[in-house]
Amino acid sequence: MKHALPQEHTSKPTGKAAFFDIDGTLISTNVVHAYGYYAMNEGSLPGILKRTLTTVAQIPLFGALNLVDRKIFNEYFYRQYEGLTEDRLLTLTEDLFEDVVKPAIFSKAKDLIDEARRAGCRIVLVTGALDFTMRPLARHLGADDLIANRMQFVGGIATGKVIPPIIEGANKANVIREYCETHHISLMKSFAYTDSASDYAMLTVVGRPTAVNPDIRLRALARSYNWPILDVR
Amino acid sequence: MRPLKTLKKLYDEESHIVITEKGSPPRVMFYGEDFWVEDLPVGTRVIFPRPPLEGVPNVKAAIRYALNHPEGMDPLHALLKPGMKVTIAVDDISLPLPPMKTPDVRQTVCEIVLELLADSGVDDVHIIIANALHRRMTDAEMKRMMGEKIYDAFAPDRYYNHDAEDPEGITELERTSSNEVVAINRRAAESDLVIYVNINLVPMDGGHKSVGTGLTNYESLRAHHNPQTIRDSPSYMEPKKSQLHSSVDRIGRVIDKTIKVFHIETTINNRMFEEPVGFLMKKEEDFSEFDRLKLQGMKYALSKMPRPMKRKMFFNIYAPYEVTGVFAGSTEPTHEKTLEMSWKQYSVPVQGQSDIVIFGMPYVSPYNVNSILNPLLVQVMALGYLFNLNRGVPLVKKGGVIIITHPCYDEFDPDHHAPYIEFFNRCLTETRDAHVLSHKYEREFAKNPSYVHLYRKGNSYHGAHPFYMWYWGENGRQHVGKVIAAGAENNHVPAIMGWDRADTLSEAIEDARGFMGRSASISFVKIPPIFQVDVRL
Numbered sequence: 001m002k003h004a005l006p007q008e009h010t011s012k013p014t015g016k017a018a019f020f021d022i023d024g025t026l027i028s029t030n031v032v033h034a035y036g037y038y039a040m041n042e043g044s045l046p047g048i049l050k051r052t053l054t055t056v057a058q059i060p061l062f063g064a065l066n067l068v069d070r071k072i073f074n075e076y077f078y079r080q081y082e083g084l085t086e087d088r089l090l091t092l093t094e095d096l097f098e099d100v101v102k103p104a105i106f107s108k109a110k111d112l113i114d115e116a117r118r119a120g121c122r123i124v125l126v127t128g129a130l131d132f133t134m135r136p137l138a139r140h141l142g143a144d145d146l147i148a149n150r151m152q153f154v155g156g157i158a159t160g161k162v163i164p165p166i167i168e169g170a171n172k173a174n175v176i177r178e179y180c181e182t183h184h185i186s187l188m189k190s191f192a193y194t195d196s197a198s199d200y201a202m203l204t205v206v207g208r209p210t211a212v213n214p215d216i217r218l219r220a221l222a223r224s225y226n227w228p229i230l231d232v233r
Numbered sequence: 234m235r236p237l238k239t240l241k242k243l244y245d246e247e248s249h250i251v252i253t254e255k256g257s258p259p260r261v262m263f264y265g266e267d268f269w270v271e272d273l274p275v276g277t278r279v280i281f282p283r284p285p286l287e288g289v290p291n292v293k294a295a296i297r298y299a300l301n302h303p304e305g306m307d308p309l310h311a312l313l314k315p316g317m318k319v320t321i322a323v324d325d326i327s328l329p330l331p332p333m334k335t336p337d338v339r340q341t342v343c344e345i346v347l348e349l350l351a352d353s354g355v356d357d358v359h360i361i362i363a364n365a366l367h368r369r370m371t372d373a374e375m376k377r378m379m380g381e382k383i384y385d386a387f388a389p390d391r392y393y394n395h396d397a398e399d400p401e402g403i404t405e406l407e408r409t410s411s412n413e414v415v416a417i418n419r420r421a422a423e424s425d426l427v428i429y430v431n432i433n434l435v436p437m438d439g440g441h442k443s444v445g446t447g448l449t450n451y452e453s454l455r456a457h458h459n460p461q462t463i464r465d466s467p468s469y470m471e472p473k474k475s476q477l478h479s480s481v482d483r484i485g486r487v488i489d490k491t492i493k494v495f496h497i498e499t500t501i502n503n504r505m506f507e508e509p510v511g512f513l514m515k516k517e518e519d520f521s522e523f524d525r526l527k528l529q530g531m532k533y534a535l536s537k538m539p540r541p542m543k544r545k546m547f548f549n550i551y552a553p554y555e556v557t558g559v560f561a562g563s564t565e566p567t568h569e570k571t572l573e574m575s576w577k578q579y580s581v582p583v584q585g586q587s588d589i590v591i592f593g594m595p596y597v598s599p600y601n602v603n604s605i606l607n608p609l610l611v612q613v614m615a616l617g618y619l620f621n622l623n624r625g626v627p628l629v630k631k632g633g634v635i636i637i638t639h640p641c642y643d644e645f646d647p648d649h650h651a652p653y654i655e656f657f658n659r660c661l662t663e664t665r666d667a668h669v670l671s672h673k674y675e676r677e678f679a680k681n682p683s684y685v686h687l688y689r690k691g692n693s694y695h696g697a698h699p700f701y702m703w704y705w706g707e708n709g710r711q712h713v714g715k716v717i718a719a720g721a722e723n724n725h726v727p728a729i730m731g732w733d734r735a736d737t738l739s740e741a742i743e744d745a746r747g748f749m750g751r752s753a754s755i756s757f758v759k760i761p762p763i764f765q766v767d768v769r770l
Binding site: 018108111112115116118120121191208210226228229231232 | 398400647651654655682684685686687689690691
C-alpha cells in the first residue's frame with residue numbers, strides 16, 4: 001500500500017530568495033575590522049593593548065590562512081574572541097555598526113537589495129561573520145533573515161569557538177539549501193551574490209548566481225559561466 | 234586581372250538599380266568589421282541608395298524658423314512663462330548610425346532652445362535622454378552628444394539618462410482605450426512643458442514613439458513590444474499599416490492629452506561616410522583608381538588588426554550627415570512633415586521581389602554603438618531591420634532566401650549586453666518560438682534584480698531587451714524560407730539562430746539556388762548607407 005507523501009514534499013517550492021554575502025559584497029570591511037574594533041574597546045587598558053597588538057601582529061598570518069583555507073582561518077581567527085564578555089560585545093555592536101560598518105556600506109548595495117526585494121525575493125544575508133556583529137546591518141538593509149556564525153558563550157564569556165557548522169565555503173551552500181527547503185523557496189529561482197571565489201559553492205547552488213565586485217578568480221569564473229558581473233562600489 | 238576600363242562599363246548613372254553583367258565590377262560589402270569584394274552572378278540586381286539630399290544652408294536658422302512657425306501649436310516662445318518647469322527629452326545614442334560628427338544636431342537644437350528658455354526666465358530645466366530600456370549613455374557619450382558647455386552646466390543633476398526602473402521616477406497616466414498601460418517619466422509628467430528633440434533616420438522613429446516609448450517603462454512597452462503586435466505589423470516603416478504604431482499612437486494621444494509636448498524633429502541626409510572611406514558612398518562603377526587603392530589598403534590593414542582594434546577604428550568614423558529639415562509643433566502634424574522628408578531621402582522604388590536577397594552586414598546596429606555586434610544583434614539587423622526596410626512588401630519573396638555576410642562570432646559585451654548572453658545560451662537553445670520565449674522567460678529576465686541593477690547603475694540593456702531583439706525579427710522569420718550566414722566562422726551560432734552557414738558568398742548563393750531553383754532571381758542591397766525599398770509588384 002502506498003503512503004501519501006507529506007504535503008511539503010509534493011508541492012513545488014514557489015518562493016524565491018536573494019542570498020547576499022556581506023564582506024566585500026555589500027560592505028568594504030571584513031571580520032578582522034570588526035574584531036579590531038572590539039579589541040580597541042575591550043574596556044581595560046592592558047586588555048586593549050594586549051588584544052590590539054596581538055591582532056596587528058597576526059594580520060599577515062590571518063591573510064595567509066584566508067588564502068590557504070577559509071575554514072582554518074575562521075577557526076583560528078575566532079579564537080581571538082576568547083575571554084570577551086557577551087554583554088560587552090553586545091553593547092559594542094551598535095557602536096561598531098555606526099562607526100565602522102555603516103560608513104563601509106557600498107554606495108549601490110542598498111539599491112541592489114531594494115531591486116531584489118521589488119523582484120519578490122526574500123532578502124537573506126549569509127556571512128562568515130558573527131551574528132551579533134551583523135544584526136544591526138541586517139536591520140538597516142531590511143533583510144528578512146541573517147545566516148551567520150554563532151560564537152559559543154559559557155557563563156556569559158566567549159570561548160573562542162564557533163558553534164558548528166561554520167558558515168563558510170561549501171557550508172554556505174548547505175545552509176542555503178536547508179533554508180530554501182524550510183521556507184518553501186525554489187533554489188532554481190533564487191539569486192546569490194558574492195565577491196569571492198571562495199563562495200563558489202554558494203553561487204552554484206542557486207539558479208541565478210551573480211558576481212559582485214569580484215576578485216580575479218571569481219571574475220574569471222563568472223566570465224566562463226556567463227554569470228552577470230555587478231559593481232556596487 | 235581585369236583591365237580597369239572594363240570595370241567602368243556604361244550604366245545609367247541616375248538609376249538606383251544596376252543589373253550585373255559580364256564584366257561588371259565586383260561589389261564591396263561589409264562583412265562585420267571587414268570588407269568583402271565579391272563578383273555577383275550575372276543578372277543580379279544591385280540596389281543602391283539615393284544620393285544624399287542637399288542639407289539646409291543654415292541649420293540654426295532652420296531651427297529658429299521651425300520654433301517660430303510650428304505645426305499645430307503656438308511658437309515655442311509663446312508657450313514659455315517665467316518660473317515654469319520644462320523638461321527637454323532627447324533621442325539616445327542609438328540614432329543616428331554611425332554617430333554624427335560634432336556638433337550633433339541635438340546639441341545645436343538644445344543650445345537654441347536653452348537660450349530661448351533662459352531669455353524667457355525659465356530656469357527649472359532638465360535634459361533627459363529618452364533611452365527607454367536601452368543602455369544608459371556614458372558620461373563621455375553624453376558630453377559628445379550635447380557638447381561640453383551644456384554637459385558642464387547640466388550634468389549630472391539636470392542632464393541624465395531616463396531610468397525606467399526607478400520606482401519613484403515613473404508615473405502612470407490613464408490607460409488607453411485598449412487598456413494599454415501609459416507610464417511616463419515623472420519629471421516629464423510633472424513639467425509644464427516637455428520639449429522632445431528627435432533625430433529621424435527612418436520613418437519608424439519619431440512622432441508618438443518619441444515620448445511614448447523613450448520615456449516609459451517595461452509595463453507600458455509590453456503593450457506593443459510583443460510577438461503578436463510585431464506579427465500584426467507588416468511594415469514598421471509605414472506607420473499607418475503597423476499595429477506597433479497604432480498602439481504607440483494610442484499611448485501617445487493619452488500623453489498629449491495630459492502633458493503639453495512640443496516636438497522638434499530633425500531629418501538628416503544619408504551622407505554616412507566621407508574621406509578616407511568616401512568610396513563607401515559610391516557605386517563601384519564610379520570608383521577611381523585611388524578609391525580601389527584605398528579599399529585594398531583598408532582591407533589589408535583590417536586583415537592585420539585584432540577585432541577589438543577594428544571596432545575601435547570603425548567607431549571613430551563619424552558620419553558627416555547634413556540636416557535636411559527641421560520641423561516643430563504638436564506630435565502628429567510635425568511628424569507628417571518629417572515622414573515626407575524622410576521618404577524623399579530613403580525611398581528607392583524597385584520593380585518586383587527577388588527569390589534571393591543579399592545583405593552585407595555592417596559592424597553597427599542601433600544597439601551596439603561602441604560595442605560588439607553580437608549574434609542576437611546580427612539577427613535583428615538581418616531579420617528585423619534590413620528585411621523590414623520596405624513599405625509593406627518585402628524585397629524577398631515569401632519563402633525566399635536571405636544571405637548575410639558576417640562572421641557570426643560568439644562574442645558578447647558583458648557590460649552592455651549582459652542579459653543577451655543568458656538569452657542566447659539558455660533560452661534560444663531551448664526554443665526559437667517568440668511566443669513561448671515571451672510567456673516563459675520575458676518577465677523573469679525583466680525582473681531579474683541583477684539585470685535591473687546593471688541597467689540602472691551600469692551601462693547594460695534592460696533584461697527584456699534581448700527578447701525585443703528576437704521579436705523584432707519575427708516577421709522576417711515567418712516570411713523567409715531560409716537564412717544563410719556567408720562567412721560564419723562557426724557552426725553553432727547560425728545553428729542556434731536556425732540558419733544555414735556557408736564559407737563564402739559563392740557557396741551561399743549556390744545553396745540558395747539549390748533551395749529556390751537555378752533560375753532564382755537575386756538582389757544585392759548595397760548598404761550602408763541605409764535605404765528602404767518601395768517594391769512594386
